[in-house]
Amino acid sequence: MTADEIKQASQELETRSAEDILVWAADHFSGRLTFATSLGIEDCVVTDMAARHKLPLDIFTLDTGLLFPETYALWKQIEKRYDVTIKRVSPAHTVEEQGAHEGPELWGRDPDRCCDLRKMQPLRSTLSDYDAWVTAIRRDQTPERAHAPVVSWDARFGLIKINPLVRWKFDEVKAYVHDHNVPYNPLHDQNYPSIGCVPCTSPVMPGEDPRSGRWRGSEKTECGLHFVKVRT
Ligand code: SF4
Numbered sequence: 001m002t003a004d005e006i007k008q009a010s011q012e013l014e015t016r017s018a019e020d021i022l023v024w025a026a027d028h029f030s031g032r033l034t035f036a037t038s039l040g041i042e043d044c045v046v047t048d049m050a051a052r053h054k055l056p057l058d059i060f061t062l063d064t065g066l067l068f069p070e071t072y073a074l075w076k077q078i079e080k081r082y083d084v085t086i087k088r089v090s091p092a093h094t095v096e097e098q099g100a101h102e103g104p105e106l107w108g109r110d111p112d113r114c115c116d117l118r119k120m121q122p123l124r125s126t127l128s129d130y131d132a133w134v135t136a137i138r139r140d141q142t143p144e145r146a147h148a149p150v151v152s153w154d155a156r157f158g159l160i161k162i163n164p165l166v167r168w169k170f171d172e173v174k175a176y177v178h179d180h181n182v183p184y185n186p187l188h189d190q191n192y193p194s195i196g197c198v199p200c201t202s203p204v205m206p207g208e209d210p211r212s213g214r215w216r217g218s219e220k221t222e223c224g225l226h227f228v229k230v231r232t
Contacts, residue, residue, distance in 0.1 A: 001160065003153065006151055006152060006153055006160065009024075009150075009151045010149040010150045010151040010152065013150040013151060014150055014167075018045075018046075018049060018164040018165050018168065019049050019052075019053065019164075021150060021162065021164035022046070022049055022050060022053065022055060022134065022162075022164045023053055023055065025132060025134055025162045025164070026050075026053075026055040026056060026057060028132070029130075029131050029132040029160070030056060031056070032130055032131035032132060033056075033057060033058070033130060033131070033132045033133070033134065034057070034058040034059070034060060034126070034127070034129075034130045034132075034133050034134070035047075035050065035057045035058070035059045035060075035133065035134040035135075036060060036061070036062070036123070036126075036127075036133055036134070036135055036225070037059055037060070037061050037086060037136070038061065038062070038136075038195075038196070039061055039067075039071050039074050039075055039078070039185065039195075040136065040185070040194065040195060041173055041174075041177060041184045041185065041188050042136035042137070042138060042165055042168075042173055043136040044074075044078065044177065044182050044183060044184045044185075045136065045165065045173055045176050045177060045182060046134065046136045046164060046165065047059065047078060047082060047084070047182075048082070048176075048180055048182045049164075051082040051084065052180075057134065058087065058130070059084060059085070059086045059087065060086060060087035060088070060089050060126055061075065061086050061087070061088065061089065062089050062118070062119050062122055062123060063088045063089065063090050064091065064095075064118040064119060064197050065090070065091070065094060065095045065118070066095060066107075066118070066197035066198050066199060067196075067197060067198070068185075068187060068195060068198055068201075070185050070186055070187050071185060071187075071195060074183060074184070074185050077183050078183060081183055089122045089123070089125075089126050090122060091117055091118040091119075091121065091122050092117070092121065092122075093117070098114075098117060098118070102114075102117075105199070107197070107199045107200055108199065111200060111215055111218060111220050112220065115223045118197075119223050119225065120223070120225070123157070123225060124157055127157045127158075127159055128157075128158070130159055131159055131160060132159055132160035132161070132162060133154070133157075133159060133160070133161055133162070134162045134163075134164065135161065135162075135163055135225075136163075136164075136165050137163050137165070137166065138165050138166060138167075138168050138169070138170070138173075139166050139167065140169060140170075141194075141210070141211060142211055142221055142222065143221075144221065144222055145166075148163050148166050149163070149166070150162065150163055150164070150166055150167075151163075170193075170210070190203065191203035191204050191205070191213075192204070192213060193210035193211075193213070194210055194211050194213060194214050196214055196223070200214060200215050201213055201214060202216045
């Protein structure tokens with residue numbers, strides 16, 4: 001797609017439902033489309049929609065080796081519920097090997113490098129096999145996501161990025177999960193609105209920003225997967 005075509009598609013899809021956007025993506029990028037699930041509650045909604053519409057979507061997750069036991073359990077639960085395989089994308093090195101190369105607990109000293117090694121590099125390698133990827137980000141999650149288009153050229157990874165839930169509020173996510181009995185991580189009900197790796201995720205107290213439990217005490221707010229600097 002040209003830049004103008006991407007911009008036009010995004011404008012046309014801006015007022016369409018999340019399911020319409022997903023169907024559009026599957027139609028336009030059949031066999032060349034993937035969905036990166038982080039197994040968060042929004043990702044569970046997208047997985048449910050894709051299954052409901054029987055969309056041919058390759059699904060993968062970045063397994064840093066540092067996810068919560070509840071996240072690994074949810075992974076299995078989703079595969080069973082929807083009869084899908086969520087491909088495991090792993091970093092080049094185990095946590096132990098990384099400790100040997102970089103020193104222990106890199107996340108506490110240099111979380112950007114840790115995210116680069118354990119998320120960004122494996123993600124870049126995986127996305128190179130596709131022409132488009134779907135994510136479950138929402139505009140009101142972080143300031144960096146506030147202007148995320150429905151469809152954009154993702155210059156960081158060199159493919160089209162499609163965000164079907166981008167206009168959704170958290171209440172809509174909760175309503176969908178309730179109405180469709182979608183499985184989700186039980187930690188979300190234990191003051192973990194955003195769930196990542198164990199060392200970098202903490203519970204959020206009432207009144208705090210929902211993302212404040214990620215990399216608490218540091219300026220970091222994103223792994224680097226979803227910086228929105230796009231050609232539209
Ligand atoms: S979220 Fe934390 S532990 Fe996970 S890859 Fe990033 S810095 Fe490392």
